[in-house]
Amino acid sequence: MSANYNVIGRSVPRIDGPEKVTGAAKYTGDLKFPNMLFGKILTSPHAHARIISIDTSEAEKLPGVKAVITHKDVPTLKYGLSPARWDENIFCSDKVRFVGDKVAAVACLDEDTCYKALKLIKVEFEELPAVLDFLHAMDEGQPLVHEEYERNINTEIHQEFGDVEKALAEAHHVRSDTFVGQRTYQSPIEPHSAISMWEGEKLTIYSSTQSPHYFQHYIAREFGMPMGDVRIIKPYLGGGFGGKLEPTGLEFAGAVLAKLTGRPVRTFYDRAEMFAHNRGRHAQHMEITTGVDKDGKILAVKANFIMDGGAYTSLGIASAYYAGALLPMTYEFDNYQFDMFRVYTNLPACGAQRGHGAPQPKYAFESHLDNVAADLGIDPMDIRIINARRPDTVTPNDFKVNSCKMRECLERARVISDWDEKKKNLPHGRGIGVATGSFVTGAGYPIYRTDLPHAAAFIKVHEDGTAATLYTGSVDLGQGSDTVLCQMAAEAMGYRYEQMKIVAADTEITPLDFGAYASRQTYMSGAAVKQAGEEVRKQVLDMASSMLNLPVDDLDCEDGIVFSKSREGKSLTFQEVARKHFVLKGPLLGKGAYTPPKLGGSFKGAAVGTSPAYSFGAQVGEVSIDKETGEITVVGIWDVHDCGKVINPRLLHGQVHGALYMGMGESVWEEVLFDDKGRIKNAELANYRVLTAMDMPPIQSEVVDSYEPSGPWGVKEIGEGATNPTLGMFSNAIFDAMGVRVNSLPLTYEKVWRALKEKREREAAEKA
Amino acid sequence: MSQVLTDKDGVKRYLITLNVNGDAHTILVKGNAILTNVLRDQLDLTGTKKGCELGDCGSCTVLLDGKPVDSCLVLAVEADGREITTIEGVSANGALDAIQESMINHAAVQCGYCTPGMVLSAKALLTRNPHPTEPEVREAIAGNLCRCTGYVHIVEAVLAASQGRVTPDDH
Amino acid sequence: MYMPDFEYHTPRTLSEACALLAELGEKATVLAGGTDILHKMKVGKLAPEHLVSLKNLDEIREIRHEAGRGIVIGALTNHAAIYNSPLLQERYLSLPMAAHTMASTQICNLGTVGGNIVNGVPSADLPPILIALQATIRLVSASGERSMALEDFFCGAAETVIAPGELLTEITIPDQETTGSTYIKFGLRRSGALAVTGVAVSVCVEGDKLRDARIVLASAAPTVMRATAAEDFLRGRTISDEALAEAGTLAAAASRPRDSIRGSAEYRKNLAEVLTKRALRKAIDEGHV
Incomplete structure (x- = not known):
């Protein structure tokens, strides 16, 4: 245009x-109101335990304590973000389901008194066996996280499009691989805060929220109030990345504390509490089978996934559907099968993190596709160009794609990364990898059912x-x-x-x-x-x-x-x-x-992944590996995106930088670790390794000329799409550098070192 | 030694003077009061942010006698009598510092939560080393975690400010 | 976050500090830069009844050369001051470089060398290079003072020989004939990372031979440790890649790392081997770096 x-x-x-x-700029935690109190939530120290009794009397006696509340003082209506599975309470009444589950809360004159009061609340627990390994959560005899969900199954998906078995039977080459993803956390730099206050029957909450509307809807629902009596205000927000999309105990407990005391109450998480609230990326176990013809054209894909949902649903049903729904975006094929179990465990709940559902399946599929390319002796760039989606096509799962410059992105990335030269000339220990990604430009349907625009x-x-x-x-x-x-x-x-x-x-x-x-x-x-x-x-x-x-x-x-x-x-x-x-x-x-047009097919779950438009992108990364330690040095990253008309180029490239930065962290450096009691071992920013300025390589971000006919001035998505290729791109660059494939995220130095060691031992054994 | 007042419960409070952005504030604090909290809660200087409270993220960076420190790991009583610069003291009468201007123009700010600390780290760098190399810029801000930008535009903005180019060509 | 209550003391002189520490005994914790102590207090690992601040003790905050003794570093010298010290940069650049890689600028402007030592953790970055440079320390108390080799200060995981009432006041790097030294830290990101393993070495090169070598490992055992078998192997030996590799193997064999969230014991042993070899080569070829 x-x-x-x-x-x-x-x-x-x-x-x-x-x-x-x-x-x-004032963020929620910077705001002060006259007469304001401070509120904190008492959380569970156990992964799974029955609550025998709660005694708040000592806490109530402490000077400066204005209110202490437990499940007896709050509505018992279950809430959540995915309406199909409301399974969370403001406070636990019968049992706690993860270390960090909400038990009680206090409102006090100052922060110090809050911590002292929390220590005085006596909770008697009876510890229960906990489900900590999601791969065994469905096993016979495992304890149930929620009694009403048999075998700890939170979400079960079985979708088939076309005839997968027939296509695989006819394929020139069929390959299966299994990959495992890790749990990561959004880790916005601003911790969550909320300030709740009442004027008569009207509740106002200042909150670090990504969606005032959903907060308003779910908070009104929880308290049985008309939406008009709930006002949500978002001051400046210090990042969210999906982690601030749903109301938390801060809003629910804060509202009750404010009501009881008749004073504004500021509730807030510290860094460790943020990790415990979590709602980060699900860990996933991913089996993928692909059949291709002799040229590497994909004929059929079978994806069989299990994801660790943690103790509650959050937005996890959507995450589960997204994991499969977005897999057929960047490459064209007609036959596709997707099976998924999202299981409950006694760990913090997972939700939507930047790239929602897609980055880990993309890691698996892009790694797998490189394996297929290696089997056939095809250049990884070529196999992607051969299969690249074209504009005005429909995915096997009925997503209509208008603008699409997948192929142009790959071709441009090939040029600016000097792919062909590097592929020929990089020495052992240096490698280059490519991967693709695509993402929705807004969801076709709201999170809860409504016909509102x-x-x-x-x-x-x-x-x-x-x-x-x-x-x-x-x-x-x-x-x-x-x-x-x-x-x-x-x-x-x-x-x-x-x-x-x-x-x-x-x-x-x-x-x-x-x-x-x-x-x-x-x-x-x-x-x-x-x-x-x-x-x-x-x-x-x-x-x-x-x-x-x-x-x-x-x-x-x-x-x-x-x-x-x-x-x-x-x-x-x-x-x-x-x-x-x-x-x-x-x-x-x-x-x-x-209001978006009616989108998508009519099969179960057809709505998730629908969007009026999709972004596409290709990423190339070059790494250098220290063979003796496995240390990975990132030499450079090249990202080329099809994101429609660009409104503000600098802000757009900033989104690409940030999205691939987050993907980069997830690729090699970030992982939420748990001990054998379900406690987080690194709920801080020293050992949860958010990357520093010294870790970042040169990044070149480009866009291809693109216009999305359905969007205002032709715009499309950019904020999340650039996270999706990054994990697979790293996996492929490491594979190219060393000839070893690490099949689990994060691709740590130690795992790379171990894979190299095992390769050396294998080769030595073969010689002998 | 600062004057000590003891309340009826035996809790001691110290009368200290913090010289913040050129203003002397004489205030009462408990011994365990953390500098970040005193700046934010008692002096209403909320530009100093709380991110991790353990010295890992740098959101709470202030200049203590001209040097960047994590104010979450400083007791207010330890800063008695010392010169503190917070983000509120970087621009004077609405005139932005070159680093601030450069950060706006290079789109080096996204959510903005790390920005005050980032500006102060960069300010301290350019004060002691007016023409840093890119690695020196990266090192100087390595203690300031940013979750939004991948640091690309931040590094660009600080380098540009050091070269007197606060407005990029593509502006 | 919660900060426990404590009595706060600010002695004006070293002798006043010693008297106060003698009086308070085990109830007191010393506050220097605060980066370890306040961190521990915030995460609930420490709740001292008394906190004795050393902020007024400028007498132990300087770096100087004393004829016949060597370079004396006051215990309150912070990491940034070590990094910026022209004296240290000229004589033993390896120490400023170790201070520099330790942490962010903000932490280096607060944390002190004394704190880094007294904290007693095996991942501390300054003790290895100081031990490699044969550093001694002075401990002062109301009842007297004692000096010892820094390597004798550590006796277990986060345990040292410091007694209640004692204060670490200075570290001395004696004049020496070493020709090179370095510290290589292996962290999992480029800044703000604790050492998965670190290796400090000092060497004394004579012609094509090593007259002497000291090898000190961080995060490789419950305490910072000397790899004496590797040192013995190298003493008097002709320099070769094979000899340095063998020293690495010996150092790794002597190391006793544990599995941690930063790396398995097996991986850390490998790192000890690789880093020892590399550190030796670097110190031999490049001097004090």
């Missing part, structure tokens, strides 16, 4: 930049026309949506970005938006914003038409100037027109809403 744009497509500085660099927006032009404020329920959690949506609003209005203001993510002021998850906002919130902006523009042109006495068709508006297309010099400023509009017709407002 060759349209000239004034505002979109430019790397304008972030609208929140000055506040953030000066420390003026997915996004809405208002624009108010100020009475004198010198500013316009965008009101949106969308959430800027760092990705820059406030900036990008203001760019889109200004473009649609014919206004200037510099004059835009934004009010976002306050359920009482801003219109409905489902928030920041599934990489939806630029597209979905953007569609609503574009509509609102166009409504403003239309009114401005109408007013200008009467002011200039020219037909509306002859007028246009760009960059704050309304002008005649046919007569030079006939123009007005947006500002004066807007002011006139206000004087004559009242407030100049625009509104918009977005």
Whole structure:
């Protein structure tokens, strides 16, 4: 598309930049209210135990303690994020199901008193045998995490498309591999906080949330309140990556504590409590079988997965479906079978982490595809290009793909990484790997069933026309949506970005938006914003038409100037027109809403993975391996993405950098570790190895020219897609460097060293 | 030694003076009060963030006598009489420091939670080494974990600031 | 996070500190840089009744050369000061480099060499290189003082010979004939990582032979340890890759690492072997680095 744009497509500085660099930006935990109390939650020290008794009397006597609550003081309605499996309570009443499960809470004058009060709550537990190994959770005789879920099965999926057995039987080559993924944690740098307060029957919660709307919905449901009486406000948010998508004990317990004391209560997690709350990436066991023809064209894929859900569902049903649903995105094949069990264990619950469900299956499949390529003697880049999805195709599981430049991404990555030269010339110990990824541009269906639009927006032009404020329920959690949506609003209005203001993510002021998850906002919130902006523009042109006495068709508006297309010099400023509009017709407002079209097939689970558009990307990485220690040095990473029209290039590349950074950590460095009692061994940032600036290689991020016909100005997803190839890319680069395949994540130095040692021993045995 | 006051329960509080961003604040703190918390809760300087509280993430970085430290591992009483610079003291009267301006223009800020600490680490670096190499920049901010950016634009922004190029070409 | 309550003391002089420590005995914990002590207090591993801050003891915060003794490092010298010391950089760059790789700038500006030693953990980064450089320490108390080789200070996992009431005041690196030294730390990321294994060596090269070598391993046993069998093997031997590799094998054989979240015992033994060989080569070829 060759349209000239004034505002979109430019790397304008972030609208929140000055506040953030000066420390003026207030995050939830920075807020103070008069008379505010501090609240903390008492959690279980056991992975699985019956609660015999809870005695809060000593805690209540401690000076400074204003309230102590247990399951007796809160609603008993079970909640969760996936409506099909509400299985969580505000506080445990019968038993605790993981180390960190919620038991009681206190509200006190200060933080210190909270910790002292928690120590005074006496809970008598009867320890129960715990399920800690997800691969055996379904075994006969295992204890049940939830009595109502037999064999600890939380979610069971069996899907088949086409005729897999027939295709495998006819294939030139069939190969099976098994891979294991690890549990990781989002680890946003800002810990979760919530401040709850009541005015009469109305509850207001300031929260570090990725979705004020879902919080509002689920909190209103839990307390049996009309949604209108629950107000959720998101101040600045210090990252989420999926970990702040659902209400936690902080909101539920905080609301009850605030009600009981009649005072605002700030509840918060420390770093270890964040790890315990978790909702990070599921560990998965993944068996994959693929049949190909002699050229390496994929004929059929069979995926058989088990995932460790932890003690509760969270968004895990969706995670389970996503794991299979997104596997057929980047390569075309007709025959596909997906089987999955998501099982309960006595570990913290898992949920949606950046790339939701897809990165680990992608690791497995991309590693597996390289094995297949090696079997056939095909270059890994070639086998991907041969199979690359084309535009205007439909996946075997009924996802309609419009724009798709998978092949162009691979070809460009091949060039900028110098793939062919490196493939020929890199010495032993150096290697290069490639992998692909794709992700939804927003989910086709909401998390809970509703026919409400997915996004809405208002624009108010100020009475004198010198500013316009965008009101949106969308959430800027760092990705820059406030900036990008203001760019889109200004473009649609014919206004200037510099004059835009934004009010976002306050359920009482801003219109409905489902928030920041599934990489939806630029597209979905953007569609609503574009509509609102166009409504403003239309009114401005109408007013200008009467002011200039020219037909509306002859007028246009760009960059704050309304002008005649046919007569030079006939123009007005947006500002004066807007002011006139206000004087004559009242407030100049625009509104918009977005609802996706009906998407997907009719089989069970067909909704998960549907999206109006999909991003595609290819990543190449080069590594150098120390043969004696297994230490991995990342030489460089090249990412090429098809993400539709780019609204703000610098912010977009920042998303790619961040997404592949998170994927890089998961590939080699990050893993949540548990001891044999189900306690996290590294619930801190020294041994949960979030990478530092010194660990990061040079990164080159490029986009291919792309336009998504269904999206506003042709936009698509970027925030999560670049996490999906990274794990497989590392696996393949290591394989290329050393000729060994590590079949479990993370691909640690020690595992690489061990694989090399075993290879040497094997070769020595063969010689002998 | 600072003056000590003992309350009716026998809890001691110390009268200390923290020189923060050029302002002398004389306040009462308990012996176990952590500098991060005192800055945030008593002086309302919430630009100093709490991320891990164990010296692993650098969100709470402040300059203590000009040197970056994790304020979560400093007792407020230990900082009595010393010069502290928090993020609120980096820009004066709304005039941003070159590092701040460069970070905005290079899109080196995402969620912004690590940003105050990052700015202070970079500020300390450029004060002692006005023209650092890229590895020196990476090393100087290695104690500031960022979960959003992969550090790409941050490193670029600090280097650019050191070279007086706070606005990138693609702007 | 929770911080336990304590009585806070700020003695003005070393003798006042010693008197106070003598009076408080085991009830007191000494606060130097705070990076270990406050961390332990926050995670619930330590709740001292009294915290004795050394912040006023500037007398043990400097680095100087004393004729006939060597370089004397005050125990309160922080890691950044060690890294930035021109004296140390000129004489034994290996020590500033070890201080530099230890932790982030923010931690290096707080943590002290004395704290790193007294903490007594086998993963500490400064003791190995200090022991390789034959460092001695001075312990002072109200009843007197004693000096000892640093390597004799450690006696078990997080255990040292320091007695209640005693204060580590200085570390001395004696003038010596070593021709090279280095510390190689193997961590699982480039910053903010504890040593999975670390190896410090010092060598005395004479022609094509090693007159002497000291090899000290971090995170390879319950305490920082000398690899004496490897040292004995090398003493007087002609330098060759094979000899250095054999020294690595001997060092690894003597090491007694345990499985931890950072690496299995088997892996750590391998690292001890590889790093010993590499550290020796580096010190032989490049001097004090």
